[in-house]
Amino acid sequence: MKRNKGVKLVLALAVLASLLAGCGGNNGNNGNKGESETPAEQTGANSSNGDEAGSKSFANPQLEVAVFQGGYGREYWDAVAESFMQDHPGTKINITASPKIGDLVRPKIVAGNPPDFMYIAGGDNTPVLNGLIKDNALLDLTDVFTEAGEDGAALKDKILPGILESPAIAPHGDGKIYLAPYNFGVMGLWYNKALFDAKSLASPKTWDEFFAMNGAAKENGRALFTYQGMYPGYLEEIIVPAIYNVGGQEALDQFFNYDPEFWKSDTFKQAFGILERIASEENALMKGTVALNHTQSQTEFLQGKAMFIPNGSWFEDEMKDAPREDGFQYGFLGVPSLDPAKPVTALTSVEQMVIPAKAKNPELAKAFLKYLYTEKSITLNGEKAKGVLAVKGAPDLVKAYLGDTTYNVYKAVDSGMGTVNGTFKIVAKGSKYIPADEVYKPLSSIINKQMTLDEYAEKLYKIYADIQEELKASAE
Known part of the structure; x- marks a missing residue:
């Protein structure tokens, strides 16, 4: 079944063609394939791989992550969690994945004990995400995208144009980012x-x-x-x-x-x-x-x-x-x-990732979110999930893992095809x-x-x- 399209951009991505040329979705959901709903605990490695970010330590080294398990599966999340823990020795990420992830996290949200990080998608699950938006219960992620990284560049400059400004990502009309873009279709x-x-x-x-x-x-x-x-x-x-x-x-x-x-x-x-x-x-x-x-x-x-x-x-x-x-x-x-x-x-459509405002470990959750936009993570996502993050250059980074037709779909705008999107106001x-x-x-x-x-x-x-x-x- 289709990837979630309940998250839509309220603008035409008019410059997407030129970006993809240089870079190389309800009602529906991600096509549940019957994967396991049981949590999986990942244990970090004991040594760093030399990643500069690996030297950072966290007051709370444990992160609870809940993800929708549909057509993208869960293999990417397991792999990227393992990679993050290797690059950040001592951290521990627990992944819970399910096609019915909304049903699993709703009681925790109501009890004021939500997961630290969530990827919520699928038609049956999106009411949970919409409820968090209505209740102003999501952490402000603006600094994640606007602060300069170790290379001096802000993460916002890596994201496809128009996305971070859209109501799907900045839903309250105040210019603040509360939802982070994941794969786009x-x-x-x-x-x-x-x-x-x-x-x-x-x-x-x-x-x-x-x-x-x-x-x-x-x-x-x-x-x-x-x-x-x-x-x-x-x-x-x-x-x-x-x-x-x-x-x-x-x-x-x-x-x-x-x-x-x-x-x-x-x-x-x-x-x-x-x-x-x-x-x-x-x-x-x-x-x-x-x-x-x-x-x-x-x-x-x-x-x-x-x-x-x-x-x-x-x-x-x-x-x-x-x-x-x-x-x-x-x-x-x-x-x-x-x-x-x-x-x-x-x-076009873009799926979303969030950090609840009541997350117990927002510091590590933000670090994990930033990590998802690295080339290593983008490539893992292509390899394990056959997905393309809403990041400049992502289609060419994952080309080896996509079918020729799928890759050409992402490149179709190079021939002059227009793009458009939108989402219903909350x-x-x-x-x-x-x-x-x-x-x-x-x-x-x-x-x-x-x-x-x-x-x-x-x-x-x-x-x-x-x-x-x-x-x-x-x-x-």
């Missing part, structure tokens, strides 16, 4: 490159070109489109770029900040109208799609039942053992444009709404013709107005 539509090459088919640049390919889909015995029907949050990968494509940042701000008037706008009608068109055109939607989970629909796609499917940069690794049609090759399109004058766009404490669920869960009803766009817009208008009232009341 690139999302859009995928296709069978081998088929397109064999049939001399060009990937569509606009949605009109996309729907015009329905004829080619029929000729090759497949539907035009499928998606992870039981998890309609994957359709975000189409919707967010479409909103930005039509209405720009102003429309995205309306959408993510609960302006009810968004649901009466032309931008809404055009962007969400893509789904209505998929529902109405013969052969556009693969039969049975809405009843399929993520692996089922993705396997159907790999076996040649549909021409396109939305997914992210984790796709190739997640489905590495799945059956597929002869000669299948992953091809990444991005998201076609509604405006022919604008480029194909990709959705709702009022105690709100009865989970915005992503309210927006994305009904989309299958639209595609299944059980709900019209007008009915959907009317419902969301009322929900957004209600959320605004909750925010207003909480501010008084």
Whole structure:
């Protein structure tokens, strides 16, 4: 299943292309693979490897770390903990990893005894993270990123542009950083490159070109489109770029900040109208799609039942053992444009790491966080998790551990592909709404013709107005 996308950046990463050129995601989650939920204790080595940071001693040498165990697994966290302990003799890091990490840490948070460091992701776990943000219960990490390191450079200069300034990382609007970026993903539509090459088919640049390919889909015995029907949050990968494509940042701000008037706008009608068109055109939607989970629909796609499917940069690794049609090759399109004058766009997302304000060992937690951005750690992350940190140069550092297709997805923006992202503003404490669920869960009803766009817009208008009232009341 997809990497967590509940953490999104409220801006287009317009300069990402040039940076990656020089450097080389709800509703969804990281694709739980059934890894163990049992804690693992790591014991540090007795001698330093000569790392200059290894000379630093800590008043409290023990660190409690809790991490989400999904598609990235836990092997990276075990490896980087061992590496950190070797470079910092005498320290001891205890790793607890679970797909249900939220359930494990929630009682500790409530009791005022949270882990020292947490990586929280996955749709079932993110309410815990959102609760910590609402309660102002996260440690201010601004100094971690702004203070000069031993090389004289600040860590903030290593992070991809726009990320540290976004509400996903600085959620309170005061410019202070409370969440640290982890892996980032690139999302859009995928296709069978081998088929397109064999049939001399060009990937569509606009949605009109996309729907015009329905004829080619029929000729090759497949539907035009499928998606992870039981998890309609994957359709975000189409919707967010479409909103930005039509209405720009102003429309995205309306959408993510609960302006009810968004649901009466032309931008809404055009962007969400893509789904209505998929529902109405013969052969556009693969039969049975809405009843399929993520692996089922993705396997159907790999076996040649549909021409396109939305997914992210984790796709190739997640489905590495799945059956597929002869000669299948992953091809990444991005998201076609509604405006022919604008480029194909990709959705991007960044996952987060935090230190609770009540952590018993914030000093060591900050040191561990800084360590995660070193080349050694970035390379381990690529090797063990097949992940790419939101750091300049990370794609090329981990190229040897990524499939060619996955690497090329990260480099796709070099060819002029736009990038965009966003995250829903945190709702009022105690709100009865989970915005992503309210927006994305009904989309299958639209595609299944059980709900019209007008009915959907009317419902969301009322929900957004209600959320605004909750925010207003909480501010008084």
